[in-house]
Amino acid sequence: MKMAQLSARSGVGAPTIRYYIREGLVPAGELTSPNQAVYDDRHLEALRLVRALIDVGGLSVDGARAVLANLGGGESAAETLRAAQYALTPAQGSGHAQLDEALARVEALIESRWWSVSADNPARWTLARTLLALEELGATEVLELLDAYAAAAEEVADREAEVLERVGTPREAVVSVVALDVLGDRLVSALRRMAQEDALVARGGGTGTQADGGTPQR
Amino acid sequence: MKMAQLSARSGVGAPTIRYYIREGLVPAGELTSPNQAVYDDRHLEALRLVRALIDVGGLSVDGARAVLANLGGGESAAETLRAAQYALTPAQGSGHAQLDEALARVEALIESRWWSVSADNPARWTLARTLLALEELGATEVLELLDAYAAAAEEVADREAEVLERVGTPREAVVSVVALDVLGDRLVSALRRMAQEDALVARGGGTGTQADGGTPQR
Structure with a gap:
C-alpha cells in the first residue's frame, strides 16, 4: 500500500508516520521509485505498536524506541x-x-x-x-x-x-x-x-x- | 529557613526550587530584604507534593500545575x-x-x-x-x-x-x-x-x- 493508505488504515497522519520512520520506530517502506515507497502489514503493525506505546501508554519517542529496541531478542x-x-x-x-x-x-x-x-x-x-x-x-x-x-x-x-x-x-x-x-x-x-x-x-x-x-x- | 536549608531538607536543588516558584508550583518565600527570602514548612510540604507528582508520578511541570490548580477547592x-x-x-x-x-x-x-x-x-x-x-x-x-x-x-x-x-x-x-x-x-x-x-x-x-x-x- 502507499503512504496515503497506510495513513488511512492506521489513523496516523503521513507527517507523523514519516517522523516515526526517521526516528527508527517504524521500518522504512520499500522504494519503488526514488520518490515512492510501498508499505505492508508489517508497517501497519509497527505503527499500531508505536501508537499504543506513545498515545495510550504515554511514553516519549525515546522511551518507545528503548522499549522496542530491547524487546526483540528475548528468547522466552x-x-x-x-x-x-x-x-x-x-x-x-x-x-x-x-x-x-x-x-x-x-x-x-x-x-x-x-x-x-x-x-x-x-x-x-x-x-x-x-x-x-x-x-x-x-x-x-x-x-x-x-x-x-x-x-x-x-x-x-x-x-x-x-x-x-x-x-x-x-x-x-x-x-x-x-x-x-x-x-x-x-x-x-x-x-x-x-x-x-x-x-x-x-x-x-x-x-x-x-x-x-x-x-x-x- | 533560608533557601539553602529548604534545599537540604527537601533534597531539591536551589535552581530547581526557584524554577518551581517561577512556574507557580511552589509559593514564593517571604522577603526579608530585596535579595533574601525565608521559607517555612508550607514551602517544604509544597515541594514534596511537586516532587511526588513530577519525579515519582512522571507528570510534566504543566501537568503538575494543572493537578495542583484544580485540587484546592474541593469541598468533599x-x-x-x-x-x-x-x-x-x-x-x-x-x-x-x-x-x-x-x-x-x-x-x-x-x-x-x-x-x-x-x-x-x-x-x-x-x-x-x-x-x-x-x-x-x-x-x-x-x-x-x-x-x-x-x-x-x-x-x-x-x-x-x-x-x-x-x-x-x-x-x-x-x-x-x-x-x-x-x-x-x-x-x-x-x-x-x-x-x-x-x-x-x-x-x-x-x-x-x-x-x-x-x-x-x-
Whole structure:
C-alpha cells in the first residue's frame, strides 16, 4: 500500500508516520521509485505498536524506541518481560540511606508474600521510591493499603503469566508485554478510578460528612 | 529557613526550587530584604507534593500545575477526587465510531459490576481508548483479563474510599488524592511487575516451553 493508505488504515497522519520512520520506530517502506515507497502489514503493525506505546501508554519517542529496541531478542516470555521492565524503568542507583531503608521494606514485603523476584528487577526501585515519596507526603494511610494492593496484584498475576507463556513468536511476545505492562497499567488505573468513585458513592457520596463521626486522622 | 536549608531538607536543588516558584508550583518565600527570602514548612510540604507528582508520578511541570490548580477547592473527598481525575486525564472527545463502540463496552462493564460511575468520569475514555489499542494490537488475551482486573480494583476501592473520607482539610484531601492516584498507580504498577515475575517463575521460569503442549494462540 502507499503512504496515503497506510495513513488511512492506521489513523496516523503521513507527517507523523514519516517522523516515526526517521526516528527508527517504524521500518522504512520499500522504494519503488526514488520518490515512492510501498508499505505492508508489517508497517501497519509497527505503527499500531508505536501508537499504543506513545498515545495510550504515554511514553516519549525515546522511551518507545528503548522499549522496542530491547524487546526483540528475548528468547522466552520471562526474558522478554524482563527486557521490557528494564526499558520501561530507568535504572536507579541506591546508596542513599533512606532509599536503602525503603528497599529493605520492599524486600520484606516480597518475603512476606513468598514471591520470587530477582534482585535486579527495577520494580523494586520504583516501589521503594514510591514508598519514600508517600512517607514524605505523610500519606501513611496509603502505606497501610500496601498489602491489599499486593494481594490484588498476585491474584491477577497467574493469569497474566499464562498470557505471556502462550505466545509463539518474539513479535507476539513483544505485543503481549506491551499489552500487559504499558496498556495494562492504563487499564488498571482507569478501573481503579471508576471503582474509587463507586466506593465513595456507596459510602454516601463522600459529601464530607463522616458516617462514623470519627475525628479526621492524619 | 533560608533557601539553602529548604534545599537540604527537601533534597531539591536551589535552581530547581526557584524554577518551581517561577512556574507557580511552589509559593514564593517571604522577603526579608530585596535579595533574601525565608521559607517555612508550607514551602517544604509544597515541594514534596511537586516532587511526588513530577519525579515519582512522571507528570510534566504543566501537568503538575494543572493537578495542583484544580485540587484546592474541593469541598468533599468525592469532589477532590473528581477534580484530580479531570486534571490527570486530558478531556477526550468522542464522535469516532470505534471509540463510541469501546465506550459502550465500558458502560456494559460498569453495569455488569453494578458500579456508580458518573457519565463524565474521564476514566471511561481512558479505558475505552486502551481497549481499542489492545484490539488493534490483537492482544485479545489481555481483554479476557478485564473482569479480573475490575474485580481486583473493586476489592481495594472500599479501603481507598475510606482513606479519602478520613481527611480533614482541603490540603489533606489533595495529599490523599495524589497519594492514591498518582503515587498509587506507580505502586500498583511496581507490584504487578513483581507479581508477574513471580508467577512466571512459578510456572517453570517461562523458559518458552509450553507445559500443555498447546499451539500458540493469537
